[in-house]
Amino acid sequence: MSSAIQVRGLKKSYGSHIVLKGLDFQIASGEIFALLGVNGAGKTTALECIEGLRTYDSGEISVNGKTGIQLQTSSLPAHIKPMEAVKLFAKWNRAKIDCAMLNTLGIKEIETKQYIQLSTGQKRRLHLALALISDPDIIFLDEPTAGLDVEGRLSLHEQIRNLKSHGKTIVLASHDMAEVETLCDRIAILKDGHLVFCGTASELTDKVGKKYLIHIKTEQGDNTFETDHIEETLLSLLGEFKHKGIRVFDMKVDRGTLEQQFIEIARRAEE
Amino acid sequence: MSGFLYGVALQWKLDIRSKSLLVTCYIVPLIFFLLMGGIFTAVMPEMKSTLIPSMIVMSVSMGAFIGLPPSLIETYGSDVKKVYKANGVPLYLGLVTMFLSTFSHLMMTCVIILLLAPVLFEAALPSHLPIFFLALAIYMIVSLSIGSILGLIVKNQAKLTMIAQLVFLPSILLSGIMFPIDLLPDFLETIGRVFPASWGYRLMLDHGFQLENLWYFILVFCVASIVCGILLKKQKSK
Numbered sequence: 001m002s003s004a005i006q007v008r009g010l011k012k013s014y015g016s017h018i019v020l021k022g023l024d025f026q027i028a029s030g031e032i033f034a035l036l037g038v039n040g041a042g043k044t045t046a047l048e049c050i051e052g053l054r055t056y057d058s059g060e061i062s063v064n065g066k067t068g069i070q071l072q073t074s075s076l077p078a079h080i081k082p083m084e085a086v087k088l089f090a091k092w093n094r095a096k097i098d099c100a101m102l103n104t105l106g107i108k109e110i111e112t113k114q115y116i117q118l119s120t121g122q123k124r125r126l127h128l129a130l131a132l133i134s135d136p137d138i139i140f141l142d143e144p145t146a147g148l149d150v151e152g153r154l155s156l157h158e159q160i161r162n163l164k165s166h167g168k169t170i171v172l173a174s175h176d177m178a179e180v181e182t183l184c185d186r187i188a189i190l191k192d193g194h195l196v197f198c199g200t201a202s203e204l205t206d207k208v209g210k211k212y213l214i215h216i217k218t219e220q221g222d223n224t225f226e227t228d229h230i231e232e233t234l235l236s237l238l239g240e241f242k243h244k245g246i247r248v249f250d251m252k253v254d255r256g257t258l259e260q261q262f263i264e265i266a267r268r269a270e271e
Numbered sequence: 272m273s274g275f276l277y278g279v280a281l282q283w284k285l286d287i288r289s290k291s292l293l294v295t296c297y298i299v300p301l302i303f304f305l306l307m308g309g310i311f312t313a314v315m316p317e318m319k320s321t322l323i324p325s326m327i328v329m330s331v332s333m334g335a336f337i338g339l340p341p342s343l344i345e346t347y348g349s350d351v352k353k354v355y356k357a358n359g360v361p362l363y364l365g366l367v368t369m370f371l372s373t374f375s376h377l378m379m380t381c382v383i384i385l386l387l388a389p390v391l392f393e394a395a396l397p398s399h400l401p402i403f404f405l406a407l408a409i410y411m412i413v414s415l416s417i418g419s420i421l422g423l424i425v426k427n428q429a430k431l432t433m434i435a436q437l438v439f440l441p442s443i444l445l446s447g448i449m450f451p452i453d454l455l456p457d458f459l460e461t462i463g464r465v466f467p468a469s470w471g472y473r474l475m476l477d478h479g480f481q482l483e484n485l486w487y488f489i490l491v492f493c494v495a496s497i498v499c500g501i502l503l504k505k506q507k508s509k
Contacts, residue, residue, distance in 0.1 A: 003346055004449060049355070052356065053353055053356045055508060069357040071350065071353055071354065071357060072350060075349075075351055075353050075354055076349040076351060076354065077285055077345060077346070077351060078289070078345070079279070079285045079288035079289050084284075087277065088274070088277060088278060088281055089279075089358060091273055091274035091277050092274045092358040092359075092360050093358060094274075114288065226387060
């Protein structure tokens, strides 16, 4: 798969504070890629350098394709109306307005309101619509669902998946692990300006070396068992419960959440 | 080009929706004109010959120093400026659209004053209207360029309120529009000449459009353009 974005040795500092300490990664065309990190890890700075919104000290960034940037809420004049912003962006980008896209994002429903009167979810949808005006190949989303309720979050996830199905490359910065786990093909984890991991969620699990966790709910309560050999342990546990006459109600096997793995990899980076 | 024109027209509408510009470009200057016009011409009938330029100086000073800068802070002191970068549009476009929009709002207020003053207060119309409007345009451009510096240099609205008053009040009190400048002590007269209001007032009076009243505007406009350019470059490099 061809590369949509290549970042080599990206460094950025604000005065004496070094924010990015030499990032190297690439993003393939058509994938959903997440930049993860705690507040202050440098993900927004990295994203803004790639978007071209911020200058950087050294390194190379190559972006292959037209870009669309979903800006954070509060980045439009307070009294502008959604369709006015859409028309302005369309004129700046010499693009035709895609009415179907605006309908899908529910922009028509809010066209009489001013930006200041919109809810957080409506603002996010508007900013996504503005990012899509020029029919970009690569879409940047910074904390796309921050401040949204469950319904708004699910709706936006659906829009993002829909964009991927149309072959768009999506780069998002987030600290919402559940969102990243649900949406993204690959993840880059930033810690104090360093890239401590870049790969798929299962590669992250392998790297952390997390054992399988078997959660069993019985009439005597909930139990969790950790193992490297899932089949043998599971059979042995079920045999033991049967032997003791304990009824099993439910069972689940996982390798921990992305959040747990993120914490583990961040801890290791500190060591 | 159509993007630029749409941007200017949109900014014009946004300025009307934003109550602060509506108040500073229309409501306060026109109420001031209606009240003070009546008082001035009743107390000092000779002011009928200078009422139009003096009321226009007050309106332009208020719009340029108190009306324009908050709009600029809303854009350049916040994430709104990223909109330009994200769309590959030059950062100065915001300044230019706001400048032109405020210019047109102030011009409308001035035209209203020009039309109402003779009817309401028997004020004398300027003898050469084209020259008067040329003088007015020059004065407005220079005042707005000073307002632009304020909007780009000050980072928050609270500070701006204070600093804008430091420019607005001396402009009004020391320019000769409220009372003859000869009545002021010499040092206050000198301070008054630092601000564009006193120069604008003289430029708009009959036979005032002369080089001795123009050099100040050329100088200030050149300096203000350079300062705005530097401030925008600083914003861009951040």
